[in-house]
Structures are given as structure tokens and as C-alpha cells.
Amino acid sequence: MSTQTSERPDAATAGIARDEASGTVLDPVARDAGALDGQPTRRANVARLFANGRRPSWTLVLAVAVIVIAVLWAAVPWLFTSYDPIDGVPAQKLLPPSAEHWFGTDAIGRDLYARVVYGAIHSLSGALIAVTVGLAAGTLLGVVAGSVGGWLDDVLMRVVDVLLSIPGLLLSLSVIILLGFGTVNAAIAVGIGSVASFARLSRSEVVRVRRTDYVEAAFGSGGSFASVLRRHVLPNSLTAVVGLAALQFGGAILAISTLGFLGYGAPPPTPEWGLLIAEGRNYVATAWWLTTLPGLVVLVVVLSANRISQSIGRGTR
DSSP states (O other): OHHHHHHHHHHHHHHHHHHHHHTOBOOHHHHHHTOOTTOOSBOOOHHHHHHTTOOOOHHHHHHHHHHHHHHHHHHOGGGTOOSOSSOOOGGGTTOOSOSSSTTOBOTTSOBHHHHHHHHHHHHHHHHHHHHHHHHHHHHHHHHHHHHHOHHHHHHHHHHHHHHHHSOHHHHHHHHHHHHOSSHHHHHHHHHHHTHHHHHHHHHHHHHHHHTSHHHHHHHHTTOOHHHHIIIIITTTTSHHHHHHHHHHHHHHHHHHHHHHHHTSSSOTTOOOHHHHHHHTGGGTTTOTHHHHHHHHHHHHHHHHHHHHHHHHHHHTO
């Protein structure tokens, strides 16, 4: 009995040493369930890279900083500007960017920087709602299809194929016509348009994890379907879905801004980013800052979200 107890730590130590020598990390749940050495399920993620002392790239740091600033704009906008985003001074209309008005003023004398700052809550909250709707509904469909299989998998995936064949903007416009205009309805419409992408990815990840040796070992040891799904399949299949959620967050900002530009989002005088760009399109020749600067803000935030998503995706491989 004592011999067996002493051999187990040695075997675990040897397995860890082999993982470190090969540059990979075997999932502890997979090792405990009997996964084969040399066949790790995933490499070290971003958190492990930080723990190992590896510095992130400057582009990733800059992307995180941009997202943090945008979130602070949405949470505490009054800390970044003292101007009112709704009321303006007509005598100061169409002023170019300056030290007093960083982004200039619009056609009725409102500070454009203040409107961009206060508009962050509408664009970011709408994107968050859209990602939540797509993540919840799509992941549920994908997990059910990948874990149950059979005819239910075929039916659900054919529905997903139909959704993928419809352009996202067209699907969003169709949903908005049914729900009505507004930021929340536009966010729900964008979220419904992303359900198919989440469902396809989560289903493929669930199918991949279910075929691994440690999941088969868990079933062989008497584990129930629900317990194996909860303890082994879901924790090891949702990381890629989280990366897609970060990517979809940037896409949702673009989609909601597009709908706002077309007039299907928040009504005036709400300082929503897409609506700000639409309000300045009649002054492109005389007041370029009305469209250029809000557009640059949207571009930078979307690129930052995509960079963070790329980092999360690398951590899963």
C-alpha cells in the first residue's frame, strides 16, 4: 500500500516534467481522468503566460487601455468632460477642434467630445446586450446539438445553416421591423444575427472534446451524462467561444452604429455613435470633424476588441 502511494506522486511529477519539456500543459482534469501523456488538450493560456513572466505585446496593452477608457466613458462620463451632451450654445456652432473643444462643436453648438463620451453607454451597452443574446442562445443550441447528436443535431444545424445564409444586416433589419426602433431592440436584432456563429463554434468544440480519451474514461468510470458534460466537456470547450464573444463585441459595435446611422437605433438627440456620424454627414465639406472623429473612435474601439479576441484565441491553441 505504501509503495503504491509513493509511486503516484512520482508519476505525477514525471508527467508535469514532460509537459514542461514539450512546452505544453496537459489539462489537470484530463490527466486525472486518464488522458494519455503527449496528447494535451490545450496549451498554456494567457494567464499562465503572465505567471511565467512573459510580457504581453504593446499592441495588446494598448488595446486593453482603449477598452478600459471606453468602459469608463460609459460608467462615469462626467469625469471626462464638463459639457452637456444635449444642450449647446448656438453662438459656438461648427467650431473646429481646439483646446476648449477637443472634438469641435456640431451645428447647434454642442461639444462633440462630450457627445462621444456620453454616447459610449448606448453603444457599449447595446453591444453587450447583443453579445449576451448571441452567446446564450447560440451556445445553448451548439451544446445541445453537439452533446445529444443524432436527428436533433441535424435539425438544429440545418436551422443554423439557414441563419448563416442570410446577411447579418438584412437579418437585423428584419428583426427591428418586428420589434421596433431603439437601441435595445437594435442590440437584440444584432444578437439574433450572431446566434448561428456561436452555435456552430460551440457545437464543433463540444464534438471535439467529447471524442477525447479523458471524456471516454469519465463515461467508462460510471459518470452520468450531465456530470461529464458539466465537469469535463463544458469547461474545456467554451474557451474558444469566449474568444468569439470578444470578437463579436467589436462587430456588434459596428453593427449597432450602422443601424444608428441608418436611423434604426436611438432617436435624436441621443448621443449614440452611429447617430453622431449620421448627423455630421451633411457637413462633410465644411466640418470634417463631425464624422471623422466619432468614426475614428468607433474604429479604434473595434480594433482593440479584435486584438483582445486574437490574444484569447492564441491562448486556446
